[in-house]
Amino acid sequence: AQTVTQSQPEMSVQEAETVTLSCTYDTSENNYYLFWYKQPPSRQMILVIRQEAYKQQNATENRFSVNFQKAAKSFSLKISDSQLGDTAMYFCALTPWGEGGSEKLVFGKGMKLTVNP
Amino acid sequence: DSGVTQTPKHLITATGQRVTLRCSPRSGDLSVYWYQQSLDQGLQFLIQYYNGEERAKGNILERFSAQQFPDLHSELNLSSLELGDSALYFCASSYRTENNEQFFGPGTRLTVL
Numbered sequence: 588a589q590t591v592t593q594s595q596p597e598m599s600v601q602e603a604e605t606v607t608l609s610c611t612y613d614t615s616e617n618n619y620y621l622f623w624y625k626q627p628p629s630r631q632m633i634l635v636i637r638q639e640a641y642k643q644q645n646a647t648e649n650r651f652s653v654n655f656q657k658a659a660k661s662f663s664l665k666i667s668d669s670q671l672g673d674t675a676m677y678f679c680a681l682t683p684w685g686e687g688g689s690e691k692l693v694f695g696k697g698m699k700l701t702v703n704p
Numbered sequence: 705d706s707g708v709t710q711t712p713k714h715l716i717t718a719t720g721q722r723v724t725l726r727c728s729p730r731s732g733d734l735s736v737y738w739y740q741q742s743l744d745q746g747l748q749f750l751i752q753y754y755n756g757e758e759r760a761k762g763n764i765l766e767r768f769s770a771q772q773f774p775d776l777h778s779e780l781n782l783s784s785l786e787l788g789d790s791a792l793y794f795c796a797s798s799y800r801t802e803n804n805e806q807f808f809g810p811g812t813r814l815t816v817l
Contacts, residue, residue: 630810631811632808634807637805678747690735690737690798691737691749691762692796692806694746697746697747
């Protein structure tokens with residue numbers, strides 16, 4: 588079984604600052620993917636960034652980057668130069684990867700990020 | 705726009721009723737997933753279909769069922785509805801060889817009164 592834990596329910600940050608969202612997970616799978624999804628007030632689920640567990644290099648997407656610590660089962664998201672449009676719920680998620688299995692996403696409970704002007 | 709469509713956007717019904725939620729995946733995607741988002745349970749995986757066949761089941765109640773049709777669209781049937789079934793129901797799709805990325809539809813907001 589897989590579990591994802593987001594221990595911070597809510598954070599706020601000033602515009603243009605940097606913020607880090609934490610996530611820990613547990614899985615017995617050797618191959619898996621980790622994701623951060625964003626859910627703005629519109630409720631649409633938007634993929635922010637993806638990390639393959641077999642890759643040591645941390646993924647980056649423009650202002651978004653991750654710190655993936657496989658041994659510690661930690662997967663944090665760093666948002667640089669925060670913008671008002673980053674205000675949203677952020678969900679950390681895990682899915683196993685490989686033949687024969689389901690690719691279902693297991694989500695954390697989410698964290699509400701507010702970017703203040 | 706993710707390319708995944710869901711209808712209807714909103715649904716209001718009464719306890720004991722039955723509803724059907726519809727999902728059309730992105731063109732070419734073979735897998736369809738259903739998720740339920742509620743205040744108390746968070747985002748939970750319900751069921752996955754791959755190319756017309758059930759592939760995995762999550763925390764799906766016996767009152768709920770789903771299917772994927774030959775044209776790959778999917779329907780989620782919810783019956784004997786209870787107040788606690790009020791939630792946002794998401795459909796997502798993926799093509800299995802593409803990094804497992806799932807593309808989410810806009811969701812169907814179900815309110816049971």
